[in-house]
Amino acid sequence: MAGVDFAGRVTLHDVAAAAGVSIATASKALNDTGRMSADTRARIRRVAQEMGFRPNVLAKSLTSKRSFTVGLLTNDTYGRFTLPVMAGISEGLIDHGVSVFLCTVEDNPELAKIHVDAMLDKQVDGIIATGKRIDKPLPVDLSKLSVPVVYALTAGPADAVTLLPNDRQGADEAVQHLIAERRQRIVHITGPGAFRVVQERAAAFSEALDRAGLPVSDAAILQGDWSERWGHEAVAMLWSGDAQPDGIFCGNDQIARGVIDALRERGVGVPAQVSVVGFDNWEIVAEQTRPPLTTVDMNLKELGRQAGQALLRLVNGEAVEQGLWKLPCTLVVRGS
């Protein structure tokens, strides 16, 4: 059986031996100090590089306060929300030479503690906590760590910096769009009432209708789960009644997908007879919907970028405004 063996790291000793010089000379060559010919210095460096030698940066970082890494903790194991946030953090910090390391903790407090300890052991400069619900904290208390913590798309303590999408403003834009399309009978088909985002989006829905002088009834808000199936069911319920809506604001893109499929199968034209707006701008769903889905984008990448920059300011000892930062959503108009 062929084998690979990595019993140890390449040490300065190994480099010196391979180059046929003393450890002191090898060290001077690699640290660009001491006296030797340019050729010797270049040769030792080449040997070190070929052997894959890395100076012991752990030892170096003992003398500096910064490790130029940020830990990202999440319980979003699908990554649908976390990976755009991570991409934004990386993009915002890469010019500062900072790398982002993601650890997923699921909803397991013990696992979370192990991973947080590993991050602290690595002397990360700070931690960003993120997740999949704005009303649930991660299963680990990050409030007493020795490094700064920023919360993004997850619940944080009151005295922390917490970045969330502005669900109300996003929902308001969705409903404004339906009103601008001259829709008169608008309903909201959304997820489980226990979710804060469901409450926020429903409140914005009612307020926007009220402001426009359109009727708002409790029956106009249908709560179910976050699935396509629920979109189908809700359409079946609405179309078994007397008066059908001409505008539907859905709590997420999957519900909207189910709604649009159900309408097409009933022969109801979208957007000719009914306009539909989703929420999330999950492109893999929104772009394949027929017609492509008009939906609200939470700008998670920008949220991540701002979270990274807030953390960097804290790491640098600069003051940062505490509390909730609500970042604007954007309506993406497609064909529905």
Next chain:
Amino acid sequence: MAGVDFAGRVTLHDVAAAAGVSIATASKALNDTGRMSADTRARIRRVAQEMGFRPNVLAKSLTSKRSFTVGLLTNDTYGRFTLPVMAGISEGLIDHGVSVFLCTVEDNPELAKIHVDAMLDKQVDGIIATGKRIDKPLPVDLSKLSVPVVYALTAGPADAVTLLPNDRQGADEAVQHLIAERRQRIVHITGPGAFRVVQERAAAFSEALDRAGLPVSDAAILQGDWSERWGHEAVAMLWSGDAQPDGIFCGNDQIARGVIDALRERGVGVPAQVSVVGFDNWEIVAEQTRPPLTTVDMNLKELGRQAGQALLRLVNGEAVEQGLWKLPCTLVVRGS
């Protein structure tokens, strides 16, 4: 403006000052050495804990070879393939006290180099490279690092350990299933021919039909893109011809979703008239398809688990078989 300020870490000096003891005493209390009353030791430890003091593990790890962290590098920015792989690695390594840190590198060589350097600076015990295509390497050469590297769901060099799903066996099971359902005219609707997985799955498709004595023609393999839209188009093409298939093996779940929707809209019963099998078992698609989709699962979590354990053996200096490890796929039978 309220402010948060984290200019520095809590040091041993800070703990000693707060506890009113010498640095030497504080150090002994925290390292569980030296002589002092149990009360004093407990009090100093409590003070340290309340202040969020962390012993300098960087200094400690200088004396040990292991850092108990593994770096995971990916260019799969959606995370659809990487997060199951990561979950498997974590699950397999957590009992060894090892944490997994993910860095996404997109397809940018410079970015990749910065992140790999950051991982090496952190003295990760090893790196697992993963991605979204088995025929494309990551945009960075990992073959000369001073730590072991394992490749999972991405192309690796010949002398490395590379774990891939067994696409041929998975595709064979899909076609065997259609044959067992007494389908006689089976076609394959798949992705772009440049993808290795397309070639592998198509080869297995042809071989399985041939073995069963069923006709195989070039026309039975339709290559397009990985989208629902292509599933619709392929059905339109097939149903405009003379002879329609009664079994369709799709190259991924999104194509299968488009195929099933298109068949339903033509009034063709699934599975009554046509059986459909997908590939990926991407649950968010497969479970919401009507009927729910029968599809091939690549067992990415298990693949991650085995990648993590292979890496651990390399880190421990144990021999590991080089080359390609092809791990079995599983057919998940649902309603289609």
